[in-house]
Amino acid sequence: MEKEFKLMAAPLQGLTEAEWRSGHFRMFGKLQGEVEYFTPFIRVEKGEVRARDLRDFTSELNRGIMLTPQIIFKDAEEWKKLVNALAEAGSKRIDMNMGCPFPPQVRKGRGAGLIPHPDIIADIAEEMAHYPELQFSIKMRLGVNDPKEALELTEIINAMALRHVTIHPRVAKQQYRGSLLLPEMNDFCCRLRHPVIFNGEISTPADIESLSSKYDGVMAGRGLLARPSLFAEYNSSMELSEKEQTEAYLGIIHETASVLARRLCGHAQLSDKMKPYWEYAPSALDKKIVKQGKKSGIYH
Numbered sequence: 482m483e484k485e486f487k488l489m490a491a492p493l494q495g496l497t498e499a500e501w502r503s504g505h506f507r508m509f510g511k512l513q514g515e516v517e518y519f520t521p522f523i524r525v526e527k528g529e530v531r532a533r534d535l536r537d538f539t540s541e542l543n544r545g546i547m548l549t550p551q552i553i554f555k556d557a558e559e560w561k562k563l564v565n566a567l568a569e570a571g572s573k574r575i576d577m578n579m580g581c582p583f584p585p586q587v588r589k590g591r592g593a594g595l596i597p598h599p600d601i602i603a604d605i606a607e608e609m610a611h612y613p614e615l616q617f618s619i620k621m622r623l624g625v626n627d628p629k630e631a632l633e634l635t636e637i638i639n640a641m642a643l644r645h646v647t648i649h650p651r652v653a654k655q656q657y658r659g660s661l662l663l664p665e666m667n668d669f670c671c672r673l674r675h676p677v678i679f680n681g682e683i684s685t686p687a688d689i690e691s692l693s694s695k696y697d698g699v700m701a702g703r704g705l706l707a708r709p710s711l712f713a714e715y716n717s718s719m720e721l722s723e724k725e726q727t728e729a730y731l732g733i734i735h736e737t738a739s740v741l742a743r744r745l746c747g748h749a750q751l752s753d754k755m756k757p758y759w760e761y762a763p764s765a766l767d768k769k770i771v772k773q774g775k776k777s778g779i780y781h
């Protein structure tokens with residue numbers, strides 16, 4: 482039997498929230514086959530699970546979408562708070578962020594900041610055993626400064642019951658740029674007993690194809706924002722023209738803005754919320770439209 486190759490839409494804070502996901506799913510849900518979407522990380526703030534983050538997961542807009550909430554935490558206490566809240570909200574799957582490179586999070590030991598702390602991860606592994614009804618996964622980098630850091634976690638991660646481990650082959654100090662550390666990723670992957678999902682710089686159907694024999698799936702972030710038809714094109718083996726790709730991009734911008742407009746108060750809020758999407762505009766899109774989008778957030 483052929484092994485199932487998974488397609489996943491990466492979580493991107495401020496971008497792949499319910500409004501974008503619902504627009505993307507409406508446009509490509511039928512063509513792209515099964516795609517798993519992830520919420521941007523849900524966190525504890527002032528001792529409480531952020532209500533706004535939880536609402537993004539419980540929103541009606543997620544209807545019909547295969548959606549997994551992601552959590553970010555610094556220790557077993559925060560982890561339990563988040564997991565209990567999500568279990569109560571009906572989640573059956575939870576993704577654990579061990580990759581966020583944002584320095585304030587890393588300094589506090591969250592995201593990639595957890596990687597140098599096997600003791601804390603071992604505590605969490607123990608807690609996981611108390612939630613047999615939930616399925617967990619990890620999304621991680623190879624380290625904070627050195628890609629060998631992840632190797633220290635091999636035993637603990639292998640002892641966990643996990644659906645998969647998603648790996649972005651960089652260290653936190655690289656943020657989202659610089660070369661992908663592929664040999665170092667291989668070194669780590671070959672020790673893991675879990676399915677591995679590759680994440681990083683996937684922007685064309687050919688990129689996905691080239692990873693399909695080596696990994697159990699791929700997760701695309703910025704590449705999917707710029708080319709929302711990416712998974713649909715891969716799944717149907719039919720590439721869209723550049724013009725069709727840019728139309729799809731503008732289509733989702735439009736959908737996202739019109740859903741957001743119902744929730745936000747006024748033009749200024751909508752404009753601020755939409756501006757970041759234009760950072761990922763496809764290169765074939767008219768430069769004047771992109772400039773206007775970056776300035777006003779909106780496309781008419």
Ligand SMILES: Cc1cc2nc3c(=O)[nH]c(=O)nc-3n(C[C@H](O)[C@H](O)[C@H](O)COP(=O)(O)O)c2cc1C
Binds near residue numbers: 522649681701
């Ligand atoms: C603006 C932005 C926000 C992000 N937010 C999250 C997040 O909430 N959770 C997470 O695991 N990764 C987050 N990431 C990382 C992406 O999920 C992904 O790992 C990264 O962009 C590399 O994949 P790509 O090259 O396909 O974009 C974020 C990245 C960016 C650029």
